[in-house]
Amino acid sequence: MKSIQKPIVIVGAGFAGMTFALNLRKLNPSLPILVVDSEYNFIFKPLMYEVLSKEIRSWEATPKFANIFSNAGITFLRNCLTKINFKENILEFSDDLKLSYQYLALCTGSIPNSFLIKGVDENCYFFNDFQDLNKLKSFFNKSQKATFHKKLFIVGGGPSGIELACKIKDLFKDQFDINVIEKSNEILNKNKIFNREQAENALDKRKINVLLNSTVKEVSETKISITSDVGITSFDKDIVIWTAGVKPNLSYLETDEITKKFGRILVNKNLQIENYKNCFAIGDISVIEGMEDLPITAQVAMQEGNHLANNLQLLIHGKDPLPFEFKDNGEMISLGIGEASISGLGVTFSGKLAFEARRLIYASKLPDITESLKSASSWIFQKKSILKQFFKKDNPN
Template sequence: MKSIQKPIVIVGAGFAGMTVALNLKNLNPSLPILVVDSESKFIFKPLMYEVLSKEIRIWEATPKFANIFSDAGITFLKNCLTKISFKENILEFSDELKLSYQYLVICTGSIPNSFFIKGVEENCYFFNDFHDLNKLKSFLTKSQKTSSHKKLFIVGGGPSGIELACKIQDIFTDQFQISLIEKSNEILSRNKIFNREQAEIALEKRKINILLNSTVKEVSKTEISISSEDGITSLDKDIVIWTAGVKPNLSYLETDYITKKYGRILVNNNLQIENHNNCFALGDISIISGMEELPITAQVAMQEGKHLAKNLALLIQGKDPLPFEFQDNGEMISLGIGEASISGLGVTLSGKLAFEARRLIYASKLPDINESIKSASSWIFQKKSIFKKFF
């Protein structure tokens, strides 16, 4: 393999960045790879719901970057990117540090999108990372000590909103009167039909109110204003959880590189940024030309990361990169404590067995192999009776 003079710098250590770094190091152990992230721990977002319900422990979903990368021979730096100078191949960070690179991979993920709706930032809870989780958990726990049937609204009928609604209802039983607000005419509008049907059953069983064709106009300290076919209605609320969408985390980038239509970085099918063949964008912040309908999911980010690792290895050898192709491996959704729904590759499964399968699949995908083994072992030990029953 050929060597390079400057490091490959990967900014953002989520699913995309993590996958690129670890796969590339496996392909060429001699490559100098630097990973930069503003956090010190990986956030395994699909398992945040189980941390909230205490079905798993927090360490199972938050391995430390230092452990992950040092074991792989990769350098990790905790810092925040503030500017990219593409012509000079230089990165600038919040502490005035400057780094040069030979190849750059940016995959800084997403942040909640409030859509400039009045009061959302100030008066809503979010569920995008473990800071949000701890803040929400603290409020919900304190609420147990006061009157029951508090009015809780979840905005967004996608997977995050559905999973939260079912978990909270199962954890706190009758403590909250939960309403789910969705702007379209059905929940999980972009998801598999089987999972949508199972989610509808789960919500109905838990007596969670669903408000379809409804949009939020404003959130105050005491009320939420909702627009629907019946006009605008103001309802009393105790808490609003915002899961209505995300936007790319691109505060460090000039707007010239961001598409007006999608608000993300346009890349070609080799995942390269236009006019900068040594720079790549992956995951939530990018959109591939000709593949605009790809969902913003961990599955897509990981497949992009694995493919880019192969392309970088080819480029370093002086070979042409290969076009990215997405393979839909299906989707999984948690539907309350101990229950889930899985749909993909011709298989549909729901209920308790689906939850156990989902848990084991995610355990196997944890980025730090040591943590993955511990997590899977912990799960198997707790659930061995399940295997005796079904296998």
């Protein structure tokens, strides 16, 4: 076994970093692991819709990093990475702290991408983290007393846009006229056909308007302008929620040396960064050479985290790391309050049972991370017996 003098530093403790840290700890309890995150809490992003709809409470989906890591015997530091010196193996943080590492895993996730479209950053709401969620909640709180049929636009017909549209409609009924704007010719164009069909039905049932083949040109304080085959149309708007894309969160990189090919950090199949073999990048910030079409999801991030733990254990023991392989475990989307659609593991189903299954599957994904969540959430284990076939820890969505 190689001697480890400096720590294994993991920056970003979301789905990828968290899974990596906890699995590595299990494989080799004697390794010095340091996890750094700029936030105090983990965010279980797939449950943000349920927090918005108050189906679960916000603290249930945001366990504290300090608790998670101290329970696992891992050191956690709250700090924001600002710079990396790859050649000297040194990290710099926002409070001028400098740290050296023996191995480094970058897992800093993604942030919304406004594609430099005029007015988007200034005049849109986003739905990527808890700050976004709270802003949206306070908009809705203020709107409670207002008149009906306010104009709400959601840009992006991917899972986030569709899940949000259904939840908002169920929550606020006719208070908002909801329009989903999608630039391609169908919603959920990268998702499973079954889920797409269920989502189309859910949107129809709720009378949510979908504008396909439509691209946002500009968002001002009062209007949204859209280009489609009929030309440019401007609509009055009360709120626009932007879910049209994400980009990697890489503010600490000073050059494009390791990102220039795809905008995300390019890694080999062993998840190593080219030229810096003691450095890894996993989750939303990275792209694996030859596997450029992998979806940007928690499912991929967790599988990469798990794989990297095994690979680092091999490297430390002087063995060759193994190439990452993605196992598609299917996908789940929530479709309004109390409803969802699941496609994968050889089954497809939707409705209330799918909603319960989705919750259970997510509960099983919260590895050992949330004692608070497990004890406090009555919903988690209620129907475990019915849904045993989905209840596998190695089966993240």
